[in-house]
Amino acid sequence: MANxxxxxxxxxxxxxxxxxxxxxxHAIQLAENAQQAREARAxxxxxxxxxxxxMPDTDGVTLLKEWQRDGLLTMPVIMMSGHATIDTAxxxxxxxxxxxxxxxxxxxxxxxxxxxxxxxxxETVRAPALAPRPAVAPPPEDGALxxxxxxxxxxxQAHASVRGAGATAGEGHMFNLSFDLPLREARDAFERMYFxxxxxxxxxxxxxxxxxxxxxxTHLYRKLKQLGVEPGKLAKKxx
Numbered sequence: 001m002a003n004x005x006x007x008x009x010x011x012x013x014x015x016x017x018x019x020x021x022x023x024x025x026h027a028i029q030l031a032e033n034a035q036q037a038r039e040a041r042a043x044x045x046x047x048x049x050x051x052x053x054x055m056p057d058t059d060g061v062t063l064l065k066e067w068q069r070d071g072l073l074t075m076p077v078i079m080m081s082g083h084a085t086i087d088t089a090x091x092x093x094x095x096x097x098x099x100x101x102x103x104x105x106x107x108x109x110x111x112x113x114x115x116x117x118x119x120x121x122x123e124t125v126r127a128p129a130l131a132p133r134p135a136v137a138p139p140p141e142d143g144a145l146x147x148x149x150x151x152x153x154x155x156x157q158a159h160a161s162v163r164g165a166g167a168t169a170g171e172g173h174m175f176n177l178s179f180d181l182p183l184r185e186a187r188d189a190f191e192r193m194y195f196x197x198x199x200x201x202x203x204x205x206x207x208x209x210x211x212x213x214x215x216x217x218t219h220l221y222r223k224l225k226q227l228g229v230e231p232g233k234l235a236k237k238x239x
Contacts, residue, residue, distance in 0.1 A: 001025050001026055002026045002027070002046075002047035003026070003029065003046045003047045004021055004026050004027070004028055004046060004049070004114070005030075005031060005046040005049045005050070006021075006029070006030050006031070006050045007032075007033075007036075007037040007050065007051045007052055007055075007063075008032070008050070008052040008080065009032050009033055009052060009054075009055045009056055011032070013052070013080075014030050014032065017110070018030060020110065021110075021114065024111065024114075026114075029046060033055055033056065034057050034058035034059075034060075034062070035058070037051070038063070041067065041072055045072070045075045046075055047075060047076075047118060047121055048075060048076050048077075048114060048118055049076070049077045049078070050078050050101075051063065051064065051077050051078070051079055051080065051097075052080050052081065053081035053083075053088060054083060060079060060092070061088065061091060061092050061095070064077060064079075064092060064096065064097060065095055068095050068096050073096045075121060076098040076118070076121050077097045077098060078097065078100070078113050078114070078117055079092045079099070079101070080105065081102065081103060082102065082103030082104070089218075090206075090218060093221050093225060094221060094225075094231065098117050098120060099113045099117065101113055188227060192227045192228070192229055194213075195209070195213070195223070195224060195229050198213060199231050204231045206220060206221070206231060
């Protein structure tokens, strides 16, 4: 059983979601506006929050930003709306929302999203400290490769140096990637470097990065969230 906070200014939506989730064995808290949601969060973090975007006092995206700013976004949040644009949904995902449900919400979609959110929360609690990201390493001396020194001798054992593809002279980045990592971790590390490289070159523009990488924007945002890459911070760093 999980403790789920439902935040929506429409009484019918609150009652419907409460009934469905209660039938699944969850304990439900209800809030009809952002202030009630703040008060509920102050009493302790729920296991999951279903948060409406359009509310009369403070909209859900603004509330999400408040929680993120104050270090209170420690639980999965699923955004809901019947009128939000894709840009609004993407913005919420960038801030830290786990998912977005469009109203009217189909029951199976609701239950699937809630289960995924609760599973993510449990994995976060059980997960050990994350391994540090691959460190940036200086490139091997040009003379070493020019002289025909084998690649394995120019790079530390069980590591590969990867230069940002397509970088012009002076803007390439050299990363140290261990071959001893499990395949999935090595792939995630490379993808993180790849997207950080393109975000840096494009000044954080998601539109241009999507074009460069051949990904649809929503898919790109989900991928960056999965990898822990924050476009906003990279854009500021490169200004």
